Amino acid sequence: SLEEQDLSQRLSQLSMTSHYITEHLNMVNVDTPTNIPLYLSKENKSFEQIISDLSSKELVEELRQMAIVIHQTFLIDLEKLLWTTYLKSGTGQLQLNHTDNDNLNRPHLWPNQVQKLVSKQSPDNIDTAACLTYVTQYLDELDDKMKRYQTTYNMKKNQYVNYLPTIQAFVHQQLQSTRLAIEQKIAIVHYNYNDYVLELKFLAYNPTHQQKQIVQKLNHAKYQEEITKEEYNLLKYRISIEESSPTSLELPKERLLKTIEDQSIQQKLRDQYINIAQQAKKDMIQLYLSSAQAQMDQYQKEFNTKLQQFQVKQQSLPDDKKFNSSMITLIEQRWKNMSDGVKCVYKYKLD
Missing domain, CATH: 1.10.287 (Helix Hairpins)
Incomplete structure (x- = not known):
């Protein structure tokens, strides 16, 4: 509905992520040898500092390549979490935040982000089938990329087993902002879906x-x-x-x-x-x-x-x-959901 879309668009606008975070997420879609995040580049000395006890430059570069693989797998995991949430929302499988005592069929709500991407690909066809195809294909692409990176990781992990905990901790720390941004996007999908369900229940009266x-x-x-x-x-x-x-x-x-x-x-x-x-x-x-x-x-x-x-x-x-009292309750539940959604957005602004 127009009202639901309005809330969804507002929450999305409030949660605009920084260019730095967006740049990280875009890397998931690029498979090139030069696809190296800034914090793992040779120009940035932060990676070398965490493995400063190594004297061999060759080993440092090999570990850097391993760190890039870990970076990519972590990003793909985050992206899969987000797009799986999109899929659940679009297919009516998303868990509701409020108690659902009636037998209302779970509605299908494709998030605005998905609809925009589908409309770019086929402006005249953004129905449920088109959205489902787009999301499932993208998830399949992420799975394929994950398999490739996982294969590389498995081939090399035994060689560098002593360094992996340090490298993984370093990469996860560097991607903390990206993880928070994804968590926020996922939370907003939940708030928008809950709002839509509550609105449909209200309209049922x-x-x-x-x-x-x-x-x-x-x-x-x-x-x-x-x-x-x-x-x-x-x-x-x-x-x-x-x-x-x-x-x-x-x-x-x-x-x-x-x-x-x-x-x-x-x-x-x-x-x-x-x-x-x-x-x-x-x-x-x-x-x-x-x-x-x-x-x-x-x-x-x-x-x-x-x-x-x-x-x-x-x-x-x-x-x-x-x-009636049920309608009043639904209105109040929507306000509570709206309030929680806005607080969620601002919580990440504080972080």
Whole structure:
């Protein structure tokens, strides 16, 4: 539905990953001898530092090739986790976060990411069959690549068995951000799928057009409330990190200071400049915080007002015109799912 797609697109936009992470993931799709991540390149000395006890350059290069294989297998594993989640969502096999007491058939929901890729390949055909074919073919390609890398790994692992734990730990550490990015993508697929299921359950009660509009407005207000709250918390967190980090203010290259021969006056002017700059920085931070809090309070108030108006209206309606208790429960479950989804996105922003 349009409403579900809106939530899905919003969560996806919120979770944009860095170019560095995207670059790692793109490497899964490239099979060339030059497909070497920056941290394992010869120009980067971090790999050599972890095996610094080796004197043989040839052995270092052989271990570097082994590290590249481990890097690729780790990426493929992550990519398979993500695309298996896409497959489960698209074939109705995804585990629901909420208790599913009824016998509603699990819907098929292909994530936006899959639909976009399929539409590039065949713009006029993005139905379930096309999405299923695309995803299964891609998973097969990943399996083939994994087999090739696994074969290489198995052939060489006995030669370098003493170094493997160190290399594996190093590679996994370097790919920590990539792993977190994939986990976030997987979590968002779950939140979107749950939202879709809850929406279908709500629609099964045949709400009127007016009731649908009411829910849509409440959902939008709830989303704005959640986003501004998390933006405020994120800003506070980043400010706390900034304040805890030792920073030094650089003085402008002011010729006037150098012309002052009296060192005490020169130092006094420097101190005044630093004090003014520090105060200006504090004032700016406070302005950011105040603006973010004002926006958060505004959207919280708007949601509470809309909710109160809805509740008052409900009480004045005859029973056959009201939202029944099951519909209210589903609305609240969607809000909880939406809130959890937004928190998930911002959790990774904090990390």
